[in-house]
Structure formats: C-alpha cells, structure tokens
Amino acid sequence: MNFELFVARKIKSGGITGKKLSGPVIKVATLGVILGMVVMILSLSIGLGFKREVRQKIIGFGSHLQVISYDYNNSYESNPITNDSILASELKAIDGVNQVQVFATKPGLIKTTEAIQGIILKGVGTDFDWSFMEEVCVEGHIPDFKDSIRSDQIYISEEISKMLRLNVGDPLRMYFVQDQVRMRKFTICGIYNSHFPEFDKVFALVDIRHIQKLNNWDNNKISGYEIIIDDFNNIDEIHQEVYYVTSSKIEEDGTMLRAKSIKQVQPQIFTWLDMLDMNLLVILVLILLVAGFNMVSGLLILIIERTNMIGIFKALGAENWSLRKVFLYLAIYIVGKGLIWGNLIGVGIALLQKYTHLIKLDATNYYLETVPIYLQASHLVMLNVGVGIITLLMLLGPSYLVARILPVKSIRFN
Numbered sequence: 001m002n003f004e005l006f007v008a009r010k011i012k013s014g015g016i017t018g019k020k021l022s023g024p025v026i027k028v029a030t031l032g033v034i035l036g037m038v039v040m041i042l043s044l045s046i047g048l049g050f051k052r053e054v055r056q057k058i059i060g061f062g063s064h065l066q067v068i069s070y071d072y073n074n075s076y077e078s079n080p081i082t083n084d085s086i087l088a089s090e091l092k093a094i095d096g097v098n099q100v101q102v103f104a105t106k107p108g109l110i111k112t113t114e115a116i117q118g119i120i121l122k123g124v125g126t127d128f129d130w131s132f133m134e135e136v137c138v139e140g141h142i143p144d145f146k147d148s149i150r151s152d153q154i155y156i157s158e159e160i161s162k163m164l165r166l167n168v169g170d171p172l173r174m175y176f177v178q179d180q181v182r183m184r185k186f187t188i189c190g191i192y193n194s195h196f197p198e199f200d201k202v203f204a205l206v207d208i209r210h211i212q213k214l215n216n217w218d219n220n221k222i223s224g225y226e227i228i229i230d231d232f233n234n235i236d237e238i239h240q241e242v243y244y245v246t247s248s249k250i251e252e253d254g255t256m257l258r259a260k261s262i263k264q265v266q267p268q269i270f271t272w273l274d275m276l277d278m279n280l281l282v283i284l285v286l287i288l289l290v291a292g293f294n295m296v297s298g299l300l301i302l303i304i305e306r307t308n309m310i311g312i313f314k315a316l317g318a319e320n321w322s323l324r325k326v327f328l329y330l331a332i333y334i335v336g337k338g339l340i341w342g343n344l345i346g347v348g349i350a351l352l353q354k355y356t357h358l359i360k361l362d363a364t365n366y367y368l369e370t371v372p373i374y375l376q377a378s379h380l381v382m383l384n385v386g387v388g389i390i391t392l393l394m395l396l397g398p399s400y401l402v403a404r405i406l407p408v409k410s411i412r413f414n
Contacts, residue, residue: 004322007313008329011306025305026330029298030338036291037342037387038349040284044379045350047280049372051273054196055232057367058269060132061199062262063101063226064235067091067246070256076105076120080221082251091227094241098230101127104211104223108174108184112164119160119201121174123208129228133192133205140168140190143205150209154186157200158193167191176214184210195363235261288387291338292394299331299398324399331395339384350375 067087069079083102091100104123109116130142133155143153154172166172172186186206194200212221229238239261246257263270303310310323353359354373363369 004325005329007326008333011302011326011330025298025301026334029295029334030341032291032294032298033335033338033391034342034345036287036294037339038346040287040383040387041343041346041375041380042350043280043283043287044383045373045375046371047276047283048379049374050366050368051276052374053368053372054269054273056132057194057196057199058266059228059232059262060136060194061196061203062265064229064232064262065227065239065242066224066260066262066265067227067242067257068224068260070258076107078105078223079255080104080215080217081224081255081257083220083222084249087246087249088225090245091225091242094238094245096229096231096234096238097227099127099129099228101125101129101226101228102208102222102224103128103226104208104215104217106176106211106214108176110160110164110172110174112166112173115164117160117164119156119204121211122203122205123211123223124205125208136192136194137190138193140188143189143207145207150213151207152186153189153207155190155192155205156188157203158191159197159200160204161188161191178214182214184214195367195369197364235263288390291387292391295331295334295391296394296398298334299327299395300401302330303327303398303401327399328392328395331392331399335388335391339388343380343384347375347380 067081069081071079088100091097102125106121106123107118108121109118124145126146128145134142138158143151143155145151145153156166156172161167166188168188168191170188172188174184174186176182176184192200208222209219211217211223212219215221227238227242229235239259242259246259249257313323314320350373353371357370359371361368361370
C-alpha cells in the first residue's frame with residue numbers, strides 16, 4: 001500500500017490526530033479553486049466572444065482583405081480597376097481564401113422633405129456574400145441583384161431609417177455632386193441593424209451597376225475586390241500571398257494594384273481589440289493568484305494542524321520527502337476536484353448563456369444585444385493545464401515547512 005496516499009486519505013477524512021479542521025479547510029480551499037475556475041472560464045469565453053463578434057461585424061462591412069488601385073486616394077470616391085476574371089481566379093486559388101467578390105463605393109446625399117443625410121453607397125454584384133447582412137436584417141429582406149436588369153433596391157440601416165423616417169417599400173432619392181448634380185431613385189427593400197453605429201450611419205448597399213453608371217465606368221470597371229478567408233488567424237500570411245499575386249499586375253493604362261487587410265483599413269478598432277487581450281490576461285492572472293494563495297493558506301493550515309502527526313512519523317523514521325508527498329497528494333486532490341467542478345459549472349453557465357441569451361446588454365454601449373460566448377475545447381484544455389501546473393508549483397513552497405518541523409518539539413506541540 002502507498003503509505004503517503006493512505007495518510008493523505010485519512011487526513012482528508014479527518015483522521016490520524018488533529019483538531020478536526022482538515023474537513024472545513026479542504027472544503028474552503030476546494031471552493032476557492034472552483035470559484036476561480038468558474039470566473040476564469042466565463043472571463044475567457046466572454047472576452048473571446050466579444051472580440052470575435054465585434055471583429056465579425058467589421059469584416060461583414062469590409063471583408064478580410066481588399067484589392068484596390070495603387071494610389072494615394074483614401075476617399076470613398078475611388079479610382080477604378082478592371083474586373084479581371086484571371087486575377088479573380090488566381091486570388092481564389094490561394095489556400096485559405098473562401099470568396100472573392102467585387103465592390104464599388106460612392107458618397108451621396110439622401111434627401112427627404114424633412115432632412116438631408118450623407119451616406120456611402122456600396123455597390124455589390126451577384127457574387128456578394130449576404131450571410132452577415134442577412135443575420136442583421138431587422139425588417140424586409142436583403143436585395144436581389146441577380147437579374148440582368150439593374151435593380152433599384154437599396155438596403156439601408158435602421159439608424160438611417162429612423163433618422164429620415166423611412167420604411168421598407170418607401171422610395172428614396174439620392175443626389176450625387178459631380179460635374180453636375182445627378183439623382184437616383186431607389187426603393188427600400190430591407191433595413192439592417194448591426195449595432196455598430198460607426199458603420200450603420202454610413203453604409204447602404206445597392207446594385208454595383210448604379211455606381212458604374214454614375215461614375216461613367218464600363219461594366220468591367222470596379223473599385224476593387226473583397227476577399228473573405230476561412231480563418232482570421234491566417235490573415236497576415238494570406239495578405240502576403242495576395243500581395244505577391246497583385247503586385248505583378250499592371251493594367252493597360254498603367255494602373256497598379258495594392259492589397260490591404262482589414263487591420264490596415266480599421267487600425268483604431270483592431271488596436272482596441274488587441275488591448276482587450278491584455279485586459280483579459282490581467283484578469284486571469286489576478287484570479288489565478290487569488291486561487292493559488294487560497295490554496296497555499298489552506299495547505300499551511302493543514303500542515304500546522306498536523307504538527308504532532310508529522311513529529312511522530314519523523315520519530316518513527318519517515319523522511320521529509322515522504323511527508324511532503326502526503327500534503328502534495330492532498331493538494332492534488334483539492335486542485336483536481338476544484339478543476340472538475342469548476343469546469344462543469346463554468347462551462348454549464350457559458351452554454352446556458354450561449355443558447356438562451358439570458359443576460360442582455362445595452363447595444364448602444366457594447367455593440368451587442370447579449371453577452372457573447374465563444375470557447376473552444378483547446379481553450380479549456382490550455383486553461384486547465386495552466387491552472388493545474390501553476391497552482392501545484394505554488395504549493396511546493398509550503399510543503400517545505402514539513403522539513404523544518406523537529407520531532408522533539410512537534411510531539412509536544414498543542
């Protein structure tokens with residue numbers, strides 16, 4: 001029989017001398033690990049969920065990568081490039097690229113009898129991925145631009161519709177200031193709300209052929225390509241691949257191409273999202289320290305309570321390392337039980353929120369209507385392994401106290 005494991009089990013049940021404090025101390029230490037684990041799981045899942053949801057909203061409006069004209073024009077009144085089917089095929093062939101779609105943008109003014117509002121028209125074609133825009137649709141339906149005839153449908157935000165008192169089915173007149181003022185009449189087919197006012201106040205979607213007509217472009221002229229990839233974590237590598245493909249392309253009129261990632265288009269937002277990682281790391285470290293110190297104090301109490309027992313075992317010939325192992329077994333039991341229950345409770349609460357959306361948020365402040373949850377099995381494994389290793393390492397220190405206990409004094413200890 002394993003002597004150390006046998007003694008550890010007896011201490012856990014309150015036996016082998018002592019003041020019957022081991023039971024409550026073990027329960028308190030275990031509860032500390034459970035609470036720490038629950039808070040860490042929820043902090044990690046909410047932090048990752050918030051970052052992921054906000055990032056998806058930004059990408060929904062601007063995709064992961066854009067290929068546009070190589071110039072110094074940073075306005076939405078862009079210089080055109082040629083819609084080259086060969087280039088599009090080469091971009092689609094890059095490993096990790098999911099979709100390549102054309103787009104064109106043009107600023108204009110919406111005028112009603114009561115107000116005027118400036119917006120950006122984003123023209124899209126039949127290859128556009130509507131999945132995000134369909135998710136955020138709150139009224140009406142997404143446009144259908146698959147007809148050979150240019151569609152007059154327009155897809156506006158709820159922010160703009162409330163500002164100008166427009167509803168689905170209403171006509172909408174837009175004015176464009178060029179050499180002369182030009183007007184286009186659209187019909188509102190749908191209203192979306194992404195809860196991201198930086199974009200909702202700006203963008204409306206129309207048939208790309210309207211932009212081409214307004215700019216006097218040929219049907220093969222566009223503002224650029226939008227590239228959607230499979231995994232955001234690979235955006236830098238795919239950006240380099242896209243750069244190599246586009247940098248060698250020079251059009252007949254001398255126009256060169258450049259590739260921009262969404263992190264370059266929206267640097268402020270992604271810098272803010274990166275800061276969330278630091279905040280999340282600080283929270284996890286603080287919680288881990290609190291749980292660790294709770295364990296350390298519990299182990300110290302257990303050692304002090306069992307001073308007589310330690311002295312007797314030393315007098316009988318037990319070695320310091322053997323007695324240290326007794327308390328390390330207790331620590332492993334506490335940490336293991338705390339991790340199991342912490343995972344069950346933490347993951348349970350996270351799944352409950354994910355599928356029921358019980359906890360709501362103020363979308364005007366948080367960009368989201370409910371508390372977001374995103375957690376993968378790999379995240380849980382790394383968190384558990386990290387917590388287990390760090391906590392047990394912290395407990396090695398208190399176990400050295402056993403070596404400093406002298407048999408003569410400890411047997412008389414009360």
